[in-house]
Amino acid sequence: MYRAPFLYFAGDLQITKSTLVIQSSFASRNVVLTAEYLSTQSFSDGSTVTFECMTGHRPVNSGASKSVTCQGTQWTNLELRCTRKSCGSLQDFLNGRYEMTGNLFGDTAKPVCNKGYMLAGKETTRTCRDQGWDGRDPACESVKCSAPPAIEHGQLENVPLESYAYSDAVSYKCNPGLNLIGQSTLHCSEDGTFKPDPPKCFAECTQPSFASRNVILTAEYLSTQSFPDGSTVTFECMTGHRPVNSGASKSVTCQGTQWTNLELSCTRKSCGSLQDIVNGRYEMTGNLFGDTAKPVCNKGYMLAGKETTRTCRDQGWDGRDPVCEPVKCSPPPVIEHGYLEDEPLESYAYSDAVTYTCNPGLNLIGQSTLYCSEDGTFKPDPPTCFAECTQPSFASRNVILTAEYLSTQRFSDGSTVTFECMTGHRPVNSGASKSVTCQGTQWTNLELSCTRKSCGSLQDFLNGRYEMSGNLFGDTAKPVCNKGYMLAGKETTRTCRDGGWDGRDPVCEPVKCSPPLAIENGELVEVPLESYDYLDAVSYRCNPGLNLIGQSTLHCSEDGTFKPDPPKCFDGCPTPTVTNAKRIGGKSPPYKLGNFIQYKCEDGYEMKGEAYIVCRANGWDPEEPSCNGKTDENTKGSSFPTWAIVVICVVLGIVVAVVSLVYVNYRKKRSL
Known part of the structure; x- marks a missing residue:
């Protein structure tokens, strides 16, 4: 028999030479x-x-074995496994509820009263024990x-009560002439105290x-932040x-909590305008205290020394007039692999120019000509000479x-x-040279020349063919099915790529x-x-007494639809x-296709529209006319008064009689 110094049941038991080890799996049980x-x-x-x-x-399983047996130095497996007991959920209590961490053994429930209520006695958190929830519902x-506190130099606006209910309010006021600092109104809060803190009453001016x-205040008052009444x-x-007014009063007095009005008002002092300087002038923001004047030299001149902006101070303009001297530029800088076209001078006047030249065979990068500028330097920056x-x-x-x-944009000579x-x-020629060399600023000729690769021609596929733009790189081949067949799926144009034709032959299935x-x-x-096969025909007929308009027979077409459009059955035109x-003219109702x-x-009306209409498939063609009464404007130009017609008829009768008489006399003379 083996004796162990201690036994700790945290899992499956395992005996070693010196101690009894318990496997961790028992702890979880x-x-x-x-x-x-x-x-x-x-x-x-x-x-x-x-x-x-x-x-x-x-127990998780009430029938599980609760025993283990020592076999040699090992214990057999334990079937028993346990889980925490449930105490169930706690119901809300009068004017309160529980805030629970859970309802299993060891979980807690903290009582919380509703707004306007508070726990009677000490708050006690309840715990789920072996026999259920401990304790009992609180009240x-x-x-x-209680009555709110009194304040110094002030009082409540209303007579205080012995006690106040939740959210009841009280208001404070200060004695006459005093300032109230803080909140004037307090409320009875959830913890049985008035909040916020009561205000204070002060008789002073800030x-x-x-x-x-x-x-500004004179020096003796600057450090004081509050002043008693009468100060x-x-x-x-x-x-x-x-x-602004030299006789204005400079003092004010604290009366209760307010200061009297101040008469004194001040304005910025003037420094006057600065005169132009020799060969220059001032650019001024103004001439009052705090304004500035920046010296600016005329073109061709520059400030001698450091530029200093002058400021209008309490006693006038600070500083003094600067000196503007003629601009002088030192000789321009020497450049590598280049030189000045003219011999350099010791100094140059404003706007004098110099020009650079590069050594033979080199490129000049930048501006070749520079000018002596206003700041005494040549501008722009000098150029550079490159053999590249x-x-x-x-x-x-x-x-x-x-x-x-x-990624390289420039290459040196060679x-x-x-x-x-x-x-x-x-x-085009596999033996052609693929390299070129920079000689000075030029590249040698390139022998290599390339042409588009050929993908070869695509063979016709089952029940279809390709319409090709060509067979070279970038050309395309559009699949087209034979009559009676159509592409299965989406049409995809194939393209000649670097590795040959992309995609694969499509499938043309019967329409x-x-x-x-x-x-x-x-x-x-x-x-x-x-369903119908390609070219299959169907025929339509109309119900008895109706006319069929269009083609009676349709055929299954190449795109999987019947063509032409189906006919219509026509029942005639309305009267x-x-x-x-x-x-x-024409027949009486009813009106069938083709009737007119x-x-x-009637007299006194004129027609708008066509007098002759025909019954078509879409109704009367053209539209029905209308007869509208003639207006005065319609008759003025075309009708005469009755008396005028009578006169014309009489005149015409006389003319006809005269002509007839002349004709008769003429015939008589001819017969003689």
């Missing part, structure tokens, strides 16, 4: 040894011990506040300020200011620089770079048409099928109603 085994530290082979749930726990009683008058203080003008080439390009040869040279064919291109559309007042001659008119009517307006 929430179990303890029953009382009869707790004092035993070692067990002989074959011993059996029993476990039970820890306080506040219950929440209405919040009551430090006065009249900033808009440009004044008098004096003001003076701020630095750089003067009184810019990045080469031979786009017409369908080539690009190899990757290692693409540099060599290599080209390669653009994507989708191949060399199928869905059943044709039903028509109003008509039907198909035969029972419709679920027209043309007032103030009569029918002078001709109208004539």
Whole structure:
């Protein structure tokens, strides 16, 4: 038998040479040894011990074995597993509720009263124990506040009560002439006290300020922040200011909590205008205290020494007039691999120019000519001379620089770079040189020239073919199905890429048409099928007595639809109603397709529209006319008064009689 120095049940038991080790898995089972085994530290082979749930726990499986047996130096597995007991949820109590961490063994429930109520006695948190929730429901009683505190130099606006209910308010006021500092109104709060803290009453003035008058307190008052009633203080003008009225009072007095009005008001002093300086002038923001004057020299002159802006101070303008001397530039700088076209001078006057030249075969980068500028330096910056080439390009040869040279924009004399064919291109001559060299500022000629790769022609595919723009890189091939077939899925144009034609041959499947559309007042001659093959035909007929307009027979077309559009069944045209008119041609109702009517307006009416209309598939063509009464304006130009007609008829009768008489006499003379 092995004796262990101690026994700790935190999991499965395991005996070693020096101690009894308990595997961690038992700890999670929430179990303890029953009382009869707790004092035993070692067990002989074959011993059996029993476990039970820890306080506040219950078995997960009531039928699970509670014992383990010592086999050699190991205990058998324990089936028993326990979980925390539930105490159930606590119901809200009168005027309160519980804030619970949970309802299992060890969880807690803190009582909280509703607004306006507070716990009677000490707050006690309840705990879920082995037998259920400990303690009992607390009592929440209405919040009551004692009378609010009295304040010095002030009182409550109303007579205080012995106690106040939750949220009741009280207001304070100060004795006449005193300032109330803080909140005047307090409320009875949840903890049975008035909040916020009561205010205070003061009879004093704070430090006065009249900033808009440009004044400050005299020195003896500056450090004092509050003044008792009756105090008098004096003001003076701020630095750089003067009184607007020299006789104005400079003092104010504290009366209760307010200062009397201040008469003194000040304005900025004037320094006067500065005269122009020799070969220069001032750029001034103004001439009053605080304004500035910046000296500016005339063109061709510059300030001798450091530029100093002058300021209008309390006693006038500070500083003195500067000196503007003629601009002089030192000789311009020497540049590498270049020189001045003329011999340099010891100094140069304003706007004098110098010009640079590069050594033969080099590039001048920048401005070749510089000028002596207003600040005594040559501008712009001097140029630089380079023996280099810019990045080469031979786009017409369908080539690009190899990757290692693409990010470089300039190359020194003697540099060599290599080209390669653009994507989708191949060399025209595989033995041509791919490199060029920078010689001075020029690149040597490039032999390499590339042409588009060929992808070859695409063969016709089952029930279709390709319409190709070509077979070289970038060309496209559009799949087209034979008549009676259509592409399965989305049409995808194939493109000749660097590695050949992309994509794959599409599938052309036989054209199928869905059943044709039903028509109003008509039907198909035969029972419709679920689908139709290419060129299959269907025929329509109209209900008895109706006319069929359009094609009666439709065919399943290449795009999977029946064509042409289905016909319509026509039941004739409605009888027209043309007032103030009569029918002078055509048949009487009803009117079928092709029937016509001709109208004539009654006397005194004129027609608007066409007199002859025909019944078409879409109704009367043209639209029905209308007969409108003639207006005075319509008759003025075309009708005569009755008397005029009578006169004309009489005249015409006389003319006819005269002509007849002359003719008769002429015939008689001829017969003689």
